[in-house]
Amino acid sequence: MFRHVPALGAAALLASVPVQSHAQNRSVLPPVIVDAAKKRPAQQQAKPQAKRSSRTGVARANRSPAAPLPQPAAPASLTVADTxxxxxxxxxxxxxxxxxxxTAFKNAPAQSIKDMLDYVPGVFVQPKWGDDTRLAIRGSGLSRNFHLRGTQLFMDGIPINTSDGYGDFQEIDPTAYRYVEVFKGANALRFGGNSLGGAINFVMPSGRDASWFDGRVDGGAFGYLRGQASSGGASGPADYFVTGSSWRNDGYRDHSSGFGERGSANIGYQFSPDFETRFYLNANSVRQRIPGEVTRTAALTTPQAAWTDNVVNDWQRNIDTIRVANKSTLRLDSTTIDFGIFGVDRHLMHPIYQWLDYRYADYGGFVRAADDRIVGGHRNRVTVGLNIQNGTIDANQYQNIGGNKGAQQSALVQKPENYTAYLEDAWYVVPTVSLVAGTQFLYAVRDQQVNFSLNGDVPGRSSFSLWSPKGGIVWDVDPAWQVFANVSRSAEAPSFGENVAPNFLHPNYPTIPFYDIKAQTATTYEIGTRGRRPDYSWDLALYRADIRNELQCFYSSFGNCNVTNADRTVHQGVEAGFGATLFRGLAVNSDQPDRIWLNVAYTYSDFRYDHDARFGDNRLPGAPSHFLRAELLYRHPSGISFGPNIEWVPQAYYVDSANTLATDPYVLWGLKATYDDGRHFSAYVEGRNLSDKAYIAATSIIDRADPTSRLFNPGNGRAVYAGIRYKL
Known part of the structure; x- marks a missing residue:
């Protein structure tokens, strides 16, 4: 898939430096946003702004050119940071x-998380079917052939992952969010980030920075149609934002149709300039058929065909979710305290090899305090927090008879618990250099009760006490250039799905119950730089993670991957993004000239076993060594932009640990044209995979494959999409 990241490019996503303390006089690297906002007309500029930023304490004011006197400013949201x-x-x-x-993804089809994160280096995200996607950050969760593991997902700071660690993309609505935060690895400390991949947080706007009306319609190839509308506003101390969307898609492949509705809302109230509370509601209903993985030959020769068994037994993944939460922010002089609670009710109806009927009841809370003050003549920022996420999973499985429930096969009650405490201190040696040290402690429990099972399930309980220290440095070389380095440890408790169950085993394979699976730990070394100049920007990071007990696929039969622990593995790579103005003033030579902009995101990944007893130094399966996304755009100050883009995987990658079967390299190209008047109206037309290339978009993995292994997800063929958006 292709999408357009305008203006400053992917490299600029990360370019920014610690905020100026009101107790100091120091230079600040201006925050760099992917798409610099266009100048708004006077009536829009007059929209009230905050007198004081809730995050920085820096005074701000905005006077309307048409007003003879300053107008009272509405308070900014304390609970929701703007971009x-x-x-x-x-x-x-x-x-x-x-x-x-x-602005990086809404002037595009934005059907899935891929459209949102495609230009973030280090994030490998590829579609499988419907909204389901294979996502890996620095090689996280490569062994997970279904759902997501290894990266924690949040919606406004509220967990999307289940309490035992599974993630799901069906609840993600790209049209609902103001921005997305990506924290790689242990950099996700404030979310209790205890996994190799870190965390992704999808953030809705509040009523204080949302349009009164925002509506759009998108449509295109393979029967895709979506409508969305939102509304937001503020009145004195109260504000609201509500959004809803409905979509349907016939799908490129056979047996891949789906439809769904998603809705989100938040209501905030400021009791004083220093105390605000906000209530959140999110609801989803999604119905999606699953075409299934096929052989490599089938994926490249008949990519639209589904696996026969998926059709005969009507494989599906259907989900209904309601998520409620409250978050409050209290500001006390130099200390800001965030605290809240949440609850999630999720019903999964999932006919696959068996008919899965799972009900999840997750709940939890969090508290976080950040104190920023001058200590001994130096700025010092201390952050301390506690996160709790617990739940109960009623896991019932039945025979799948033509997509209908048959005889019950198992009835389990699973109770995961997660308690995370963390502490971090950033001390500024000089105004432009901060030393950061922190630690995180995770206590996790996985408890399973077996009421009935014909599947070989066993009861048991395991617990994990995991420390994750971290240290680093940030140097503001100048106001628009930053250098950083860190050493960190991540730790990931396994989910209930990590085990080798008896009824799936080859006679020579051991029986490994879930409670004998060890936690995955990693020590990661990282160095990088980010910044911008008027005509170019960059983001570069180099890392190496030495991993113990990585959750990997070691035993398999009937196409299933049964996950247990490897001994030692290494994940290392380069994440590079940059943007550059190649030409400017071609047709418009003014203070806002036209330009040709190049935007590139490149990821190099070297993931290997480290002297493993079975696989030696083989490459880990599931991710390409090289992945490149690039676009070349002509941008006119009137709001018109157009140009080509490519996705390139120049080298095949293995799908099995034995390194016997690989994918196929590919290059895709597309074109896109957009118009945005900067006020009310925008529209786009986009063509993807215009050469109609048959390619493998994503894979499952296995320990040892052969040409008959069904592991491959074909990518979509040639597609054209268009959409219009209007807001007030």
Whole structure:
């Protein structure tokens, strides 16, 4: 798939430096946003702004040119940072992080998480079917052939992952968010980030920075149609934002149709300039058929065909979710305290090899305090927090008879618990250099009760006590250039799906119950730089993670991957993004000239076993060594832009640990044209995979494959999409 990241490019996503303390006089690297906002007309500029940023304490005011006197300013939201505040906040982190604003993905089809994160280096995200996607950050969760593991997903800071660690993309609505935050690895400390991949947080606007009306219609290839509308506003101390969307898609492949509705809302109230509370509601209903993985030959020769068994037994993944939460922010002089609670009710109806009927009841809370003051003549920022996420999973499985429930096969009650405490201190040696040290402690429980099972399930309980220290440095070389380095440890408790169950085993394979699976730990070394200049921007990170007990596929039969622990593995690579103005003033030579902009995101990944007893130093399967996304855009100050883009995987990658079967290299190209008047109206037309290339978009993995192994997900063929958007 292709999407357009305008203006400053992917490299600029991360360019920013710690915010200026009101007790100091120091230069600040201006927050860099992917798409610099166009100048608005006077009546829009007059929209009230905050007198004081809730995150920075820096005074701000905005006077309407048409008004003879200053107008009273509405308070900014304390509980929801805007895009600029979020970018500044993340710049304090001595590691690879990103803020992707909605301007980077809303003038596009934006069907899935791929359309949102495609230009963030280090994030490998490829579609499988419907909204389901294979996502890996620095090689996280490559062994997970279904769902997501290894990266924690949040919606406004509220967990999307289940309490035992599974993630799901069906609840993600790209049209609902103001921006997306990406925290790689242990850089996700404030979310209790205890996994190799880190965390991704999808953030809705509040009523204080949302349009009164925003509506759009998108449509295109393979029967795709979506409508969306939102509304937001503020009145005195209260504000609201509500959004809803409905979509349907026939799908490129046979047996891949789906439809769904998603809705989100938040309501905030400021009791005083220093105390605000906000209530959140999110609801989803999604119905999606699954075409299934096929052989390599089938994927490249008959890519639209589904696997026969998926059709005969009507494989599906259907989900209904309701998520409620409350978050409050209290500001006390130099200390800001965030606290809240949440609850999630999720019903999964999932006919696959068996008919899965799972009900999840997750709940939890969090508290976080950040104190920023001058200590001994130096700025010092201390952050301390506690996260709790617990739940109960009623896991019932039945025979799948033509897509209908048959006889019950198992009835389990699973109770995961997660308690995370963390502490971080950033001390500024000089105004432009901060030393950061922190630690995180995770106590996790996995408890399973077996009421009935014909599947070989066993009861048991395991617990994990995991420390994750971290240290780093951030140097503001100048106001628009930053260098960082860190050493960190991540730790990931396994989910209930990690085990080798008896009924799936080859006679020579051991029986490994879930409670004997060890936690995955990693020590990661990282160095990088980010910044911008008027005509170019960059983001570069180099990392190496030495991993113990990586959750990997070691035993398999009937196409299933049964996950247990490897001994030692290594994940290392290069994440590079840059943008550059190649030409300017071609037809318009003014203070806002036209330009040709090049935007590139490149990821190099070297993931290997480290002297493994079975696989030696083989490459880990599931991710390409090289992945490139690039676009070349002509941008006119009137709001018109157009140009080509490519996705390139120049080298095949293995799908099995034995390194016997690989994918196929490919290059895709597309074209896109957009118009945005900067006020009310925008539209786009986009063509993807215009050469109609048959290619493998994503794979499952296995320990040892052969040409008959069904592991491959074909990518979509030639497609054209168009959409219009109007807001007030």
């Amino acid at each position: 600029r505040q979020a970018t500044t906040e993340l710049a304090r982190i001595p590691g690879a992080v990103a803020v992707v604003p909605d």
